[in-house]
Amino acid sequence: MAKAVKSVARAVGGAVKTVAKAVTSVVQAAASVVEKVVDKVVEVAANVIQNPLPILETVALTYALGPAGLAMGSSIGITTTTMAAAVSSATVTAANGGNVQQVATSALATYVAANPGLSGQEKIVASGAIQLASGAKPEDVIRNVIASTASNQILPGTLNKLNTAIAEQFPNTIQETVKSALINAERQAVAATVTGQDVSQAALAGFAGGTVSDLAQWGASVAAPKMEAVNAKSIGIAAGEYAQYKVAGYSDEQALNKAVQGVFSIQAQAAAKEELKKQTAGLSGEQIIAAFPYSQSGQATGLDTGTKQLSPVTVTGESPIGGSLSVLSTFPPDIPGGAKRDATSVRYGGEPSLDPVTVTGDKPIGEELSLAGTDSFAAENIAPPSAEEKTPEQLRRDSILLSLINKNFDYGSGGGGTKTTKTTPTTKTTPTTQGQGSVGTSALAQALRIGDVGAPIFGRDEEGKKAGWNLESLRYMGNAGE
Amino acid sequence: MLPAPQKNQVSEFQKNQPVMEQVKKQNAKVERMDPIEILEYSADGDKELATRTYNKLTQLVNNDPNFRIMRANNSLFIYNNLKNGSISLALETADSPKVFIDSLKQFRLAMKVAGFKTAIFEIDNPLIIKAAKIAGIDIKTQPSGAMLDDGVTPGLIGIGEF
Numbered sequence: 001m002a003k004a005v006k007s008v009a010r011a012v013g014g015a016v017k018t019v020a021k022a023v024t025s026v027v028q029a030a031a032s033v034v035e036k037v038v039d040k041v042v043e044v045a046a047n048v049i050q051n052p053l054p055i056l057e058t059v060a061l062t063y064a065l066g067p068a069g070l071a072m073g074s075s076i077g078i079t080t081t082t083m084a085a086a087v088s089s090a091t092v093t094a095a096n097g098g099n100v101q102q103v104a105t106s107a108l109a110t111y112v113a114a115n116p117g118l119s120g121q122e123k124i125v126a127s128g129a130i131q132l133a134s135g136a137k138p139e140d141v142i143r144n145v146i147a148s149t150a151s152n153q154i155l156p157g158t159l160n161k162l163n164t165a166i167a168e169q170f171p172n173t174i175q176e177t178v179k180s181a182l183i184n185a186e187r188q189a190v191a192a193t194v195t196g197q198d199v200s201q202a203a204l205a206g207f208a209g210g211t212v213s214d215l216a217q218w219g220a221s222v223a224a225p226k227m228e229a230v231n232a233k234s235i236g237i238a239a240g241e242y243a244q245y246k247v248a249g250y251s252d253e254q255a256l257n258k259a260v261q262g263v264f265s266i267q268a269q270a271a272a273k274e275e276l277k278k279q280t281a282g283l284s285g286e287q288i289i290a291a292f293p294y295s296q297s298g299q300a301t302g303l304d305t306g307t308k309q310l311s312p313v314t315v316t317g318e319s320p321i322g323g324s325l326s327v328l329s330t331f332p333p334d335i336p337g338g339a340k341r342d343a344t345s346v347r348y349g350g351e352p353s354l355d356p357v358t359v360t361g362d363k364p365i366g367e368e369l370s371l372a373g374t375d376s377f378a379a380e381n382i383a384p385p386s387a388e389e390k391t392p393e394q395l396r397r398d399s400i401l402l403s404l405i406n407k408n409f410d411y412g413s414g415g416g417g418t419k420t421t422k423t424t425p426t427t428k429t430t431p432t433t434q435g436q437g438s439v440g441t442s443a444l445a446q447a448l449r450i451g452d453v454g455a456p457i458f459g460r461d462e463e464g465k466k467a468g469w470n471l472e473s474l475r476y477m478g479n480a481g482e
Numbered sequence: 483m484l485p486a487p488q489k490n491q492v493s494e495f496q497k498n499q500p501v502m503e504q505v506k507k508q509n510a511k512v513e514r515m516d517p518i519e520i521l522e523y524s525a526d527g528d529k530e531l532a533t534r535t536y537n538k539l540t541q542l543v544n545n546d547p548n549f550r551i552m553r554a555n556n557s558l559f560i561y562n563n564l565k566n567g568s569i570s571l572a573l574e575t576a577d578s579p580k581v582f583i584d585s586l587k588q589f590r591l592a593m594k595v596a597g598f599k600t601a602i603f604e605i606d607n608p609l610i611i612k613a614a615k616i617a618g619i620d621i622k623t624q625p626s627g628a629m630l631d632d633g634v635t636p637g638l639i640g641i642g643e644f
Contacts, residue, residue: 097548
């Protein structure tokens with residue numbers, strides 16, 4: 001056991017350095033790549049967004065004509081075939097009714113798909129650029145980019161070592177629980193990164209929220225026979241847990257239930273609760289901890305770790321952003337049961353398998369681009385246990401995260417499925433015919449019949465005024481052959 | 483005796499000066515105008531009308547997925563997607579005649595790429611039929627049943643095929 005702890009500690013130490021270095025370089029790299037990619041790709045897109053009257057350029061569609069089309073495209077910033085393909089595809093979408101604001105994001109998504117040579121880093125940044133083009137705040141985009149890129153950094157060897165350590169450290173029955181708890185912690189940490197919160201605190205909150213009840217149940221099932229008796233020691237231990245839950249924001253009843261579940265058998269729980277209530281009546285969490293020496297002993301819940309603390313563990317799982325992530329942390333004395341709460345490092349690691357955006361469908365005439373991506377950053381994957389078990393802080397984080405998902409990650413669906421972006425017009429103009437073949441529907445007429453009812457479609461018909469139609473041009477053409 | 487030849491007061495070059503200027507102007511590179519400038523030009527310099535049109539167009543494009551504006555050179559092709567491969571079309575242009583033909587060509591190709599087949603529009607100047615033909619757009623006409631502004635000429639509806 002001690003050997004395992006040491007190897008884990010070594011692995012964590014190595015990982016901390018690696019990741020610390022990685023994050024520094026990531027920030028620098030991200031900044032430069034953001035500049036590069038965004039400059040190239042968002043340029044055209046940003047113009048679309050910034051222009052209050054979104055206009056589609058014909059050249060954006062006619063690139064397919066070859067060099068001539070491309071040459072025309074250079075006038076609006078389309079300088080490469082790939083870019084032209086991206087912009088064209090997006091413009092086709094918009095021309096057929098796609099949300100004009102999405103031209104930018106579609107162009108970027110197509111750009112990513114059309115560039116198999118892009119590195120993982122560039123893809124991440126392009127993904128960030130999509131968010132940027134969608135209107136996300138630049139600082140949020142940078143956070144996302146950093147979080148995504150960090151997940152691309154950790155070495156597979158480190159993960160293997162840590163996984164082995166987990167296998168040695170915990171019996172089979174608890175491994176999955178710890179893993180899932182840490183996945184939860186990692187998600188909270190990612191959320192914290194994205195939202196600018198403290199990562200280690202968020203990870204810890206996630207870990208505690210996801211783990212405590214499971215660990216307590218496991219401890220009860222394993223250690224119940226030993227701790228069935230409602231004696232002073234076990235009450236002291238339960239009091240410690242009770243205090244921790246109270247501090248964590250649980251109601252008295254919930255904290256009591258949780259505390260006795262971890263220490264007493266089902267038969268003894270009712271009696272233990274009564275005893276606990278009696279002994280802790282009127283005391284705050286801190287007072288309880290001070291009053292019960294066993295509450296800090298780390299003997300609770302049957303977690304016989306020898307050193308009275310959870311050893312550093314790692315977990316791998318589906319990354320919310322695309323690669324596999326890992327969380328490395330040490331959890332020594334204030335998790336109920338004696339584990340300490342000084343988690344110092346949360347790391348994202350995994351194989352460089354990020355491919356956040358892919359585009360399916362080749363020429364979506366008449367329909368919008370269909371974007372597929374791995375977006376396990378979905379609500380159902382994030383939501384920890386149940387609402388009643390969440391602390392207010394968790395709920396707050398969840399809501400922040402969900403709002404981020406809705407804003408920034410709606411181009412993919414959970415589990416790598418395909419999602420078709422659907423445009424929902426906020427208002428709908430009802431076309432009314434003005435006789436078959438009339439120039440405009442009511443929308444068009446409304447746009448152009450500005451002012452008095454019956455005003456001409458183009459220009460004004462006041463005496464001496466020319467129509468909006470460029471008559472000189474037409475007259476010239478008419479006379480040219482004469 | 484023949485009179486002594488007199489020096490021509492106006493040279494051929496000077497005579498042709500306006501024509502040359504015209505040619506030079508037409509051969510010059512097209513200056514890209516802002517959409518609002520195009521609208522202003524098209525509204526004979528009426529800035530207020532251009533601005534109101536611009537605002538209304540903005541509102542429509544942003545709120546109606548069927549309503550779109552496509553630009554080629556300094557021409558704005560305003561169309562409404564009729565959903566059956568057809569569009570109803572209107573036009574604002576500040577292009578010179580030569581460039582205008584090019585704009586029509588570009589628009590035709592763009593519409594083809596986007597999957598549209600026909601455009602329906604009201605003809606208030608028959609010369610557009612000729613222009614469209616030069617640009618490769620075949621136009622069929624049919625009476626609209628209304629009269630043009632002069633009150634004498636019957637209005638026409640054009641159906642152009644991309």
